[in-house]
Amino acid sequence: MTDKTDFLNGNVACAEGALAAGCRFFAGYPITPSTEVAERMAVRLPKIGGTFIQMEDELASAAAIIGGSWAGARTMTATSGPGFSLMMENIGYAAFTETPIVIVNVQRGGPSTGQPTMAAQGDMLQCRYGSHGDYSVIALSPSSVQEMYDLTVKAFNLADRFRTPVFLMTDETIGHMREKITLHSNVEIVPRRELKEGELPCAPDENGVPGFGTFGMGHNVHITGLTHNEKGYPATDSAEIHEKLVRRQVRKIEDFRNEITDVDIVNPDAELVFISYGAPTRTVRQLIADVPDTYGHLNLRIVWPFPDESLLAFKNAKAFIIPEMNLGQIAKEVRQHTNIPIVVVPKLGGALHTPAELLKAVEIAKTVKKPVTEVCL
Amino acid sequence: MNLEDWYRQDRLPHIYCAGCGNGTILNCTLRAVEELDFKKEETTFVSGIGCSSRASGYTSSDSLHTTHGRALAFATGLKLVKPRQHVIVFTGDGDCSAIGGNHFIHACRRNIDITVICMNNNIYGMTGGQGSPCTPYGAISTTTPYGMQEQPFDLCKLAEAAGANYVARWTSFHVKELTEAIRIGLETPGLSFIEVMAQCPTSFGSKNKMRQVTQMIDMFRENAVLKVKADRDAAKGIQLSPEKFVVGQFVRRKNPPLGVEAAK
Ligand SMILES: Cc1ncc(C[n+]2csc(CCOP(=O)(O)OP(=O)(O)O)c2C)c(N)n1
Ligand code: SF4
Helix, strand or coil: CCCEEEEEEHHHHHHHHHHHCCEEEEEECCCCCCHHHHHHHHHHHHHHCCEEEECCCHHHHHHHHHHHHHCCCEEEEEECHHHHHHHHHHHHHHHHCCCCEEEEEEEEECCCCCEEEEECCCCHHHHHHCCCCCCCCEEECCCCHHHHHHHHHHHHHHHHHHCCEEEEEEEHHHHHCEEEEEECCCCCCCCCCECCCCCCCCCCCCCCCCCECCCCCCCCCEEECCCECCCCCECCCCHHHHHHHHHHHHHHHHCCHHHHCCEEEECCCCCEEEEECCCHHHHHHHHHHHCCCCCEEEEECEEECCCHHHHHHCCCCCEEEEEECCCCHHHHHHHCCCCCCEEEEECCCCCCCCHHHHHHHHHHHHHCCCCEEECCC | CCHHHHECHHHCCCCCCCCCCHHHHHHHHHHHHHHCCCCHHHEEEEECCCCHHHHHHHECCCEEECCCCCHHHHHHHHHHHCCCCEEEEEEEHHHHHHHCHHHHHHHHHHCECCEEEEEECCEECCCCCEECCCCCCCCCECCECCCCCCCCCCHHHHHHHHCCCEEEEEECCCHHHHHHHHHHHHHCCCCEEEEEECCCCCCCHHHCCCCCHHHHHHHHHHHEEEHHHHHHHHHCCCCCCCCCEEEEEEEECCCCCECCCCCC
16 A cells, blocks of 8 residues: 545544544534544444444543543544533543543634634643642654654554553644645554453553553453552552652653654744744744744644753754744743743734744844743734 | 342442432342343443442443443444444433433434343432432422422433333332333343332432331332222223322333344
8 A cells, every 4th residue: 555645624624633543432522612523533434344423522522532542443523622621520520530531622713602614722731730639641743744643643643652641632723724744544553452361450551651451351450540559459548659649650750752753943042043833834844944043943743742851952042932823932941941022923813923923023032031921012 | 140240349339328219229230130131241230320320330341431322322333333243321310311212212213222220210410419400399308498390301201202112110118110110121022121210318318207117118119009990090091199109010022123133
């Protein structure tokens, strides 16, 4: 088989990426602007021996893909802001029970029902911190239709490798735009490590990740969202067990942040450096094409765990300019890792930043002294 | 395999209060599973949150103790991915019908091939005895200190109307009948809903003049009316008095189920 070229929208490319990665169960609930992911899965899954189900809501969708994952399938759901909020309790459950699942959030304007048909990046911090308690997640952010496909494949591999919920934090612009893409004939698949005979279901290996006790394979595991010991049994009264478990689960991701990192670094010697992820990356790329060799660019294909060490690549940086379709959510994270001045370029309402707006931010960045300045457009 | 093999022995003793009905119901469930000669690899227990939902932790095959009210949604995903699996859900009256009410009616509507055992103690047991959607009118709980002012759900009527293929109600006093009902439920394709009235001396009995376990068991024995008798009375125009409730099999039908393995 050879690679196939197609002309697809981002949401459809995401569904195709999931299928290529071996996703065989999708549960979802319709919400603009994510629905084409579900609709494509509804057409395609039954033809290849998979299952699509439209659940009664997003709580049920998240629950069903967790159940499906324990039954041994690669599973996914897709939603947007309000549905993402509803999934939060079960996202925490997936993190704590170390269940690999993929959740796609095609972001729209919020809060509340907000702007259903307009793009936004307002759920970035909710993705990281939205459920209760301490936990860590992995989140990817595509900036093209091709990346919708490629990063969806990658999301499944990361979910299985680290046994954690993995998020594809995209937005309406990328979800609905059409581009020519390559559908790969054979994609790399990193399987879950099955629990070995005699191994305890919640005892970590050298990577901090336990073996997966797929249901129906004779492991007879008990999985609970309560604090549990290495056997998987509830142990809710022990401070020691709780602390060890939570710390291990956070570390299994944070300690491997350099392995997980996925960024583009352009013009590392530049003094003024753009940091972007998702749709704003496209405007930054245009600006850099207009005036080559002028600005640096750090494009984050991965946003969580935050690839803080990639900031160090820009040795001469005098300011970081961060265009986001929110009021500066990832800029807050950047601020935690650097003393270099930051110029936030927030934009709400759904339209992309224009090159002119970024040039305005550049003018401010040239004079900025304080660590943080906000450009109001 | 015998009954003991279905218990996760290294987790016993269980956390249930002395005299709680949940242990009996778990025992009846595992007895039915054992009678059917199920294999452990083909049997999965799923539960939500509550005293009743702790039951999945005492069974020795794969089990998933999930979030409050959502067990049926987790179970739906499991069953659709692995249709060969016998999936048994333990839930409480609050878990099933308050926070989980939407999932409950939709699981019944889909008629997914799962067996649901609802341990109905008329109360939120685990959180210390608050009112639930099944608390009888006038009953005292920590959140209905002047008596419950809302009408209770009839979970069996709800399951039947929503589309379940098998619906039955028994009590923790009716050990033989209950075991039989669970067995039939497990053998019936589609959603089987078995409601079991369970005594909760700690949270319900103590507030409602049934401090002794025996008082609650006597209440079940005296107030449970067999469905055949209730039907006969109804035909004669005799109404069921408010403290009584009907037990037995309400429906067993062959509507198309979901999640059943296609015949090879
Ligand atoms: C989202 C959420 N809300 C509330 C709770 C607290 N909670 C734990 S158990 C329970 C009630 C359980 O009652 P029921 O389902 O009737 O089961 P029982 O304990 O009586 O067997 C509640 C409200 C929770 N765990 N999760
Ligand atoms: S509180 Fe009630 S339901 Fe819970 S274990 Fe005690 S007696 Fe049983």
